[in-house]
Amino acid sequence: MATPKDLPQDIGTFIRDLRQTAKISLRQLADKAGVSNPYLSQIENGLRKPSAEVLQQIASALRVSTPAMYLRAGLLDGEGQLGVLAAIAVDPELTIAQKQSLSQIYETFRNENSRNAPLAPSSSATAETADLDEHEAGASRTTPITVEETK
Amino acid sequence: MATPKDLPQDIGTFIRDLRQTAKISLRQLADKAGVSNPYLSQIENGLRKPSAEVLQQIASALRVSTPAMYLRAGLLDGEGQLGVLAAIAVDPELTIAQKQSLSQIYETFRNENSRNAPLAPSSSATAETADLDEHEAGASRTTPITVEETK
DNA sequence: AGCGTTTGCTTGCAGGAGCTAGCACTCGGG
């Protein structure tokens, strides 16, 4: 487990700044967030490293979005949005088989566009290439090929 | 701290499903994720509740996006995340026609599941409305004004 | 002066995360 010193951008300072901006005391925030006030003190002073749940509670009490808090704590790296594949994977309304089918169709479409991309050789192609590279990096993170290998 | 029993949707099962889909052993995933294999076993069997950092590592090893993993673990609540339809709509790698096709297929799948479930199509309409409202609510929940006031 | 309230903090501890060591089992090869 990383020590509090390793936290990027000092989440404790971030929380204290937000709290002071909101003009509430440490105890008021602790009560509101449902954590102990000594622990909040330790967090703000960098003596302890709060869990994601605690961060979630503090974020809620400070009316800050959870992703923003996680981002500051280094628990998210700026990719806030799920890609299509990930959205499919977490959708509770699809069966596993449907998820795999949909993912495969998506991949097929995307591959088709990759092949057809050279057909638009102007600035449009440049823009698409840039998007492609960026999205491919994200796509490889979502394990679409792995899902296909199941069948 | 919530006990592992309280985890929504059983993150352990989710991880095991992904791992098995990827056709890698528990030890291979553990090595790749940088956690011990017994601990991964405990996680998968619901005996331990992993921290966000561990989830991040596992997500990376399974090539799943971190937000998707957090979502499943209940560390994010889906607010601010696009649903499948929205994700398709904003995907820069799809043509309009492909987007429409994919959306239609998704809807078909979802309707099939709604039909198979005792709930009638009204459930499908409700779900869509819920998604829309949820997303709007999510936007207002991010409190960008508060963050801006900090700086 | 005393008192009560609020504030932020330190200390010691319980419980749980994550690990090492190692077990039992399966499979394939000699």
Add this chain to the structure above:
DNA sequence: CCCGAGTGCTAGCTCCTGCAAGCAAACGCT
């Protein structure tokens, strides 16, 4: 049969998170 490699798991342990108890300081009131 034996052996080695791979697999998933249990048990005992250390360390850290988050807490309760309580301290010291600041402030306002009588």
